[in-house]
Amino acid sequence: MVRTIVGANWGDEGKGKITDMLAGESDIVVRFQGGANAGHTIINDYGRFALHLLPSGVFNPSVVNVIGPGVALDIEALLSELEGVVQAGVPTPQLLVSERAQVMMPYHVQLDCYEEERLGAHSFGSTKSGIAPFYGDKYQKIGLQLCQLYYPDVLREKLEHALSIKNALMEHLYHKPPIDLEALITHMTGLAERIRPYVCDTNRYLHEACKAGKRILLEGQLGTLRDPDHGIYPMTTSSSPLAGYGPVGAGVPLWAMSDVIAVTKAYSSCVGSGPFTTELFGEEAQALRIRGGDKGEFGAKTGRPRRVGWFDAVATRYGCMMQGATYVALTNLDVLGYLEQIPVCVAYEIDGERIEHFPVTPLLERAKPVYEALPGWMCDTRGIKRFEDLPENARRYVETLEKLIGVPVRFVSNGPRRDEIIVR
Ligand code: GDP
Numbered sequence: 001m002v003r004t005i006v007g008a009n010w011g012d013e014g015k016g017k018i019t020d021m022l023a024g025e026s027d028i029v030v031r032f033q034g035g036a037n038a039g040h041t042i043i044n045d046y047g048r049f050a051l052h053l054l055p056s057g058v059f060n061p062s063v064v065n066v067i068g069p070g071v072a073l074d075i076e077a078l079l080s081e082l083e084g085v086v087q088a089g090v091p092t093p094q095l096l097v098s099e100r101a102q103v104m105m106p107y108h109v110q111l112d113c114y115e116e117e118r119l120g121a122h123s124f125g126s127t128k129s130g131i132a133p134f135y136g137d138k139y140q141k142i143g144l145q146l147c148q149l150y151y152p153d154v155l156r157e158k159l160e161h162a163l164s165i166k167n168a169l170m171e172h173l174y175h176k177p178p179i180d181l182e183a184l185i186t187h188m189t190g191l192a193e194r195i196r197p198y199v200c201d202t203n204r205y206l207h208e209a210c211k212a213g214k215r216i217l218l219e220g221q222l223g224t225l226r227d228p229d230h231g232i233y234p235m236t237t238s239s240s241p242l243a244g245y246g247p248v249g250a251g252v253p254l255w256a257m258s259d260v261i262a263v264t265k266a267y268s269s270c271v272g273s274g275p276f277t278t279e280l281f282g283e284e285a286q287a288l289r290i291r292g293g294d295k296g297e298f299g300a301k302t303g304r305p306r307r308v309g310w311f312d313a314v315a316t317r318y319g320c321m322m323q324g325a326t327y328v329a330l331t332n333l334d335v336l337g338y339l340e341q342i343p344v345c346v347a348y349e350i351d352g353e354r355i356e357h358f359p360v361t362p363l364l365e366r367a368k369p370v371y372e373a374l375p376g377w378m379c380d381t382r383g384i385k386r387f388e389d390l391p392e393n394a395r396r397y398v399e400t401l402e403k404l405i406g407v408p409v410r411f412v413s414n415g416p417r418r419d420e421i422i423v424r
Contacts, residue, residue: 150196
């Protein structure tokens with residue numbers, strides 16, 4: 001049985017917490033896309049962690065954590081994260097890395113930085129982790145799979161070819177020093193040796209696990225609206241964060257797929273650029289931002305202040321639809337306890353017309369939110385364990401969102417810690 005946890009919105013919905021929680025009832029947790037460019041914040045008995053590449057199952061010693069072939073594998077980032085977790089007192093996690101995972105090269109990170117610098121005011125707001133150049137190379141077929149690092153002739157030939165292109169860019173577009181082939185081969189060979197103990201055929205392992213009826217959790221990064229096909233292109237990421245990509249990026253059979261859990265916040269938050277219809281500014285934004293998440297709404301990867309806004313039912317309904325969500329985990333409900341009234345965006349107005357479906361990006365950029373205000377509950381709900389014990393207005397808020405999204409809300413999270421959860 002394979003369950004998938006994904007984001008319904010722009011990312012940062014609180015997937016890490018839900019994955020960490022459900023990892024306790026899973027045998028295997030798999031990352032299937034993205035790279036070290038985003039972060040899951042997890043708070044449990046070991047402390048507070050911002051995981052970027054490690055699957056969120058690493059805190060459960062019985063869980064096998066897998067980096068699937070769809071991931072942008074930054075070997076150094078992965079190994080240093082692993083070291084950090086162990087240094088914090090977590091029992092050494094079980095980790096398997098797909099031999100087919102593509103490797104993030106140092107020049108991907110450099111090119112990401114140089115390109116954002118070149119674009120200036122038109123930059124994409126990249127986290128500068130190399131993601132766009134990495135996936136560009138993968139689909140241009142000049143990337144390297146992890147397995148290729150173990151064949152010196154193959155490595156040299158592939159890098160010679162890649163550098164013939166990269167160094168032309170370095171020199172003529174970015175006016176930077178060229179990359180030295182020999183130094184790069186030595187560096188990558190060293191990294192290949194360090195990661196060797198974890199490398200294996202994860203496809204075979206996961207297919208066997210499915211046949212044996214193991215409980216597998218696929219962990220998505222970012223959210224629907226950052227999908228290159230179905231999101232707010234081009235303000236998207238470069239790999240698909242959709243549950244539909246899960247079986248491909250993880251390497252598990254389609255027949256084993258079961259629930260898709262879409263995570264959404266009780267309000268909206270967004271890191272990076274692009275249209276964000278319910279965005280708040282000024283004092284109203286700051287009031288929400290400082291209360292959001294566990295330490296305010298600041299990016300787990302970048303520390304950048306996140307853009308915040310009211311709950312957007314149009315975007316979230318679409319987000320859940322494209323994820324094929326079977327149920328929803330609604331997080332951060334506790335954050336809204338300071339508000340007398342809580343606006344919820346129920347439709348968009350575009351060129352004077354009311355629209356309830358999520359439009360294409362050029363129209364979205366002109367959309368204005370149509371709000372309905374729901375009464376707040378004006379108290380702290382942290383510590384409440386049963387839905388019926390929530391204040392009536394908090395229950396109404398959840399039930400209204402559920403109706404608007406059209407997918408059952410199974411989990412209500414009312415605090416950042418693993419145990420601060422209401423199961424309905
Ligand atoms: P992810 O990438 O989807 O895992 O999300 P992030 O970890 O980037 O952001 C979610 C933020 O919300 C983190 O700071 C979490 O600790 C925090 N969080 C998750 N669930 C809750 C909740 O129910 N209440 C509060 N206050 N914070 C939460």
